[in-house]
Amino acid sequence: xxxxxxxxxxxxxxxxxxxxxxxxxGLILAERHVAHFxxxxxxxxxxxxxxxxxxxxxARLAYVIRYPQxxxxxxxxxxSRNLGLFDPLIGAVIGVLAAVIYAQRRHFPLLSxxxxxxxxxxxxTFALALSHLASGDAFxxxxxxxxxxxxxxIRRHPAQIYDAVGAALILGYLWPGRKFLGEMRPGxxxxxxxxxxxxxxLILEGFRGxxxxxxxxxRAAQVIAWLIFGICLYAIDRIKSxxxxx
Amino acid sequence: MTPFERLLPxxxxxxxxxxxxxxxxxLWIWFSRVTPQDALAGxxxxxxxxxxxxxxxxxxxxxxxxxxxxxxQAVIINLWASWCPPCRQEMPALQKVYRDYHEQGLxxxxxxxxxxxxxxAAIEFSTELGLTFPILIDTDGRVSRLYQLQSLPTTYFLGxxxxxxxxxxxxxxxxxxxxxxxxxxLGQAAP
Numbered sequence: 562x563x564x565x566x567x568x569x570x571x572x573x574x575x576x577x578x579x580x581x582x583x584x585x586x587g588l589i590l591a592e593r594h595v596a597h598f599x600x601x602x603x604x605x606x607x608x609x610x611x612x613x614x615x616x617x618x619x620a621r622l623a624y625v626i627r628y629p630q631x632x633x634x635x636x637x638x639x640x641s642r643n644l645g646l647f648d649p650l651i652g653a654v655i656g657v658l659a660a661v662i663y664a665q666r667r668h669f670p671l672l673s674x675x676x677x678x679x680x681x682x683x684x685x686t687f688a689l690a691l692s693h694l695a696s697g698d699a700f701x702x703x704x705x706x707x708x709x710x711x712x713x714x715i716r717r718h719p720a721q722i723y724d725a726v727g728a729a730l731i732l733g734y735l736w737p738g739r740k741f742l743g744e745m746r747p748g749x750x751x752x753x754x755x756x757x758x759x760x761x762x763l764i765l766e767g768f769r770g771x772x773x774x775x776x777x778x779x780r781a782a783q784v785i786a787w788l789i790f791g792i793c794l795y796a797i798d799r800i801k802s803x804x805x806x807x
Numbered sequence: 808m809t810p811f812e813r814l815l816p817x818x819x820x821x822x823x824x825x826x827x828x829x830x831x832x833x834l835w836i837w838f839s840r841v842t843p844q845d846a847l848a849g850x851x852x853x854x855x856x857x858x859x860x861x862x863x864x865x866x867x868x869x870x871x872x873x874x875x876x877x878x879x880q881a882v883i884i885n886l887w888a889s890w891c892p893p894c895r896q897e898m899p900a901l902q903k904v905y906r907d908y909h910e911q912g913l914x915x916x917x918x919x920x921x922x923x924x925x926x927x928a929a930i931e932f933s934t935e936l937g938l939t940f941p942i943l944i945d946t947d948g949r950v951s952r953l954y955q956l957q958s959l960p961t962t963y964f965l966g967x968x969x970x971x972x973x974x975x976x977x978x979x980x981x982x983x984x985x986x987x988x989x990x991x992x993l994g995q996a997a998p
Contacts (some may be wrong), residue, residue, distance in 0.1 A: 562957075563957075564957055564976045565816045565957050565958040565976060567975070572958050572977065574976065574977055579912075591903060598850075610937045628983070628986075630985040630986075631982075631984075631986040631987045631990070632983045634903075634982065634986075635981065635982040635983055638981040638984070639983075641981035641983065641984070643980060643981045643984045645973075645975060645980075645984050645988075646981060646983060646984050646987075651873070651896075657892065697854065700854075703844060703845070713850070713851075713852035713853075713854065714851075714852070715850075725989035760832075761834065763836070764834050764835065767836075767838075767839030767841075768839075770858055771855075772841065774841055777840065778840040778841040778842055778843075778845075779834060779836060779837075779840050780836070780839065780840065780841065783839070784836060787829070787832045787833065787836060790828075790829070790832060791825075791829050794825045794828065794829070798825075
């Protein structure tokens with residue numbers, strides 16, 4: 562756990578920094594291989610930039626609209642750097658919507674665009690697991706296994722390390738440029754990433770000590786991952802049954 | 808055929824394989840569900856979801872204040888030092904919300920990391936800003952160690968049941984952020 566990186570007199574919050582580095586490295590990797598999917602690097606960069614800016618602005622606006630009374634006495638807080646003043650879920654929805662609208666207006670092919678973004682998403686997922694390791698979030702459930710770690714007076718699964726290893730394996734398997742990826746139908750690369758990531762979440766969430774719970778003690782993330790995994794299996798069938806475009 | 812697709816058998820056998828995978832997933836969800844014995848309730852750690860570690864410290868007037876005595880109130884624990892610029896910047900916002908919400912059941916414990924600060928400078932600073940919430944003096948760094956302090960300021964938001972709802976590392980915190988968190992804490996039922 563290392564929530565703060567001390568660089569001389571400056572204390573940098575490491576978890577969000579790792580996420581930003583993940584986005585940057587993911588974008589670099591995606592841009593290097595974007596030509597395989599019929600797009601160019603500028604198009605991909607603009608798409609990601611528009612999605613991110615819209616997402617950030619949307620997340621802050623959604624928060625302000627949700628809690629207007631909190632900002633009434635200090636309206637300049639609308640521009641605060643506090644990460645706690647964002648609505649991440651609404652921000653993600655707005656960011657994706659903005660990117661979709663931009664892609665449609667520029668006539669980007671949907672499935673190939675998703676494929677082009679996949680290496681970036683895989684790197685981002687890995688960076689997110691590392692950011693959890695730095696912040697101490699997403700910690701493991703109690704365990705007596707030989708590799709469990711002592712955390713807050715009790716031995717626990719190293720759940721963040723499981724997540725990082727899982728994300729690294731998926732990234733390695735789907736590393737762009739591998740021969741079999743070139744043989745996939747449009748959308749197949751993205752679908753493979755979502756299928757593997759949902760399967761990893763389904764398995765690894767079971768080792769977490771801080772899961773959001775549904776009635777009966779079921780872990781919400783596992784149930785969502787299970788549904789997505791089922792939809793992906795169905796979609797893989799559909800894609801494979803379609804004739805391959807030359 | 809890609810290696811990934813090879814994981815799944817030919818079309819005729821696909822649906823059973825898919826069903827087997829989904830059934831295995833469903834069984835794992837059931838097997839790994841959280842039972843009441845697994846829940847964090849009652850565990851003590853300086854992390855969200857856990858009970859806040861208890862402590863008692865003297866305030867700047869010498870009055871001993873114990874965290875456990877505040878059970879039933881929403882509590883903000885702010886670890887700070889007078890030489891730390893973001894700590895200084897967020898104090899006026901903390902004072903404002905203390906003035907607005909103290910009567911409704913909010914308590915703020917501003918724990919001065921005195922082992923890394925000058926006690927006189929800390930008291931002068933609180934007097935200069937007219938802070939009315941307790942300034943606790945952590946002379947030997949006991950609370951800093953108990954809460955595994957890694958950066959100043961660090962702020963812990965505690966519900967009425969004494970559990971940590973959120974930890975914010977760094978600052979300065981905006982007044983709006985404090986108001987949203989406090990409203991949420993005060994809205995919780997007392998234990």
